[in-house]
């Protein structure tokens with residue numbers, strides 16, 4: 001069949017945004033270098049434009065930059081995004097791709113004297129602030145917490161005097177008094193950049209071009225600092241920001257970013273959505289319609305796609321509801337992959353919702369409620385937990401499948417009984433060492449005998465006794481009896497590690513993104529053919545989001561009304577943006593599952609907002 005003019009037009013249409021990449025390339029011209037702000041909706045190819053821009057820069061300027069020991073900096077939101085972008089750029093050394101935390105730490109870490117001064121100053125200020133609050137506040141738990149906080153901070157301040165070198169791990173816990181926490185690094189780094197001439201020269205000298213992905217959620221301190229640097233160094237420093245204001249879901253991003261962009265920056269716009277089926281793009285447009293009215297077009301070759309809204313009572317058996325939803329989706333779409341849990345992504349609002357659905361609540365709960373583990377609990381980097389998952393889990397599998405080679409490899413790699421130093425010291429009879437290690441492994445494996453599953457605490461105890469693996473000093477405290485006044489971190493870890501080992505394995509699969517679950521926030525930037533978005537305020541603990549308000553099942557609070565009057569961000573706007581992020585991850589089919597006591601209100605709001613039509617809504 002021959003192509004019609006109409007077909008040609010549609011195909012051309014798919015390329016309507018191609019000029020954007022050209023405009024960005026022009027921004028890097030020698031004659032007229034410009035900074036830019038490329039904001040566009042979900043699936044519009046921002047990440048793709050970022051990669052295109054970087055590949056272009058590599059070709060055009062790579063050699064000259066390298067010869068002058070300069071790099072192009074790229075700041076991404078997560079380690080996963082970092083890895084993905086680096087991979088697509090074939091790990092070329094001309095690019096310094098990092099998260100904001102690593103970026104700032106790399107920049108400041110050699111200025112230890114300044115770091116020390118800053119930490120002492122900032123701690124002193126914090127203590128003064130809490131003391132002031134304490135003098136004005138009432139007693140009770142809050143006052144007790146403040147007192148403990150003051151004591152901890154004063155202890156740290158005292159110990160700081162002797163610190164020679166501060167350390168920081170952007171991807172893990174920062175336990176010691178001489179290590180910096182995540183927010184300290186952001187505050188300090190941004191402050192150095194904003195105020196120190198030398199730091200600005202180092203930044204612009206090393207990175208004459210800096211591109212930021214997901215800039216709507218980049219910490220406002222850094223964005224503000226970069227605007228300052230740009231104003232002072234615009235002839236030698238170029239910034240490129242990619243993002244989407246509708247996808248701002250964290251409160252520490254700069255909320256009025258689009259109004260702060262300097263006049264002279266290039267501001268290319270995109271209107272296509274290359275990711276999603278027509279019906280999903282339509283839904284995204286109507287959801288966005290309640291916030292800023294920007295609309296996108298689906299590709300001419302996009303499929304029709306399916307969206308459904310399922311409404312259920314919060315008292316229902318949620319796992320059963322979600323299983324039925326998947327079954328119905330398989331029938332309605334004719335896509336059998338909905339029958340297979342690993343073939344669709346279930347998006348929950350908070351991690352504990354995955355914990356209860358996937359069976360790791362007893363481990364998650366004490367750690368989460370202690371308030372001491374945040375990023376590390378989410379990404380699986382609490383040292384005892386990751387050790388058990390990364391070393392013990394494969395060891396057990398290898399042992400149980402009689403894979404002696406693998407057992408020996410793991411032990412040689414991780415055990416102090418067989419490390420080079422111990423071996424060198426025991427020149428005479430190394431078989432003794434081998435025997436000792438083998439006995440230690442046997443001892444450990446007896447815990448799994450008769451199909452039993454040991455608790456994580458018992459595993460650590462066995463390892464401690466035999467010395468099979470090196471354990472953090474903290475493990476001694478965890479294995480000891482509870483004592484009054486001990487650190488709440490230790491108490492929480494002891495409680496969490498009481499769980500059977502398979503619960504830890506389930507937790508770790510989730511933390512390392514190997515299950516069907518992910519949070520609405522965690523999937524930013526990603527895409528999946530089939531998505532189930534779960535809306536459940538009864539399980540959401542924070543006050544930041546409320547789907548029931550968005551769907552009219554709950555009244556706006558006085559604060560919401562006040563914020564609305566004053567033109568400020570409201571929880572409804574914030575939640576609508578999160579809904580937009582979650583729904584726009586879907587490529588082919590999307591099931592939204594809303595738990596509410598007011599089924600009627602949710603259904604009628606969904607219809608009156610033009611989000612769903614009657615035939616797409618089902619009470620379940």
Ligand SMILES: Nc1ncnc2c1ncn2[C@@H]1O[C@H](COP(=O)(O)OP(=O)(O)OP(=O)(O)O)[C@@H](O)[C@H]1O
Nearest residue numbers: 041042043044045046047048244274275524525526
């Ligand atoms: N010009 C294009 N032609 C064809 N496919 C494209 C084009 N641009 C992007 N895509 C595809 O569309 C999908 C979305 O692209 P990308 O992830 O870059 O969008 P994004 O704007 O970063 O999305 P989001 O903001 O939702 O994370 C990807 O699968 C990508 O390969």
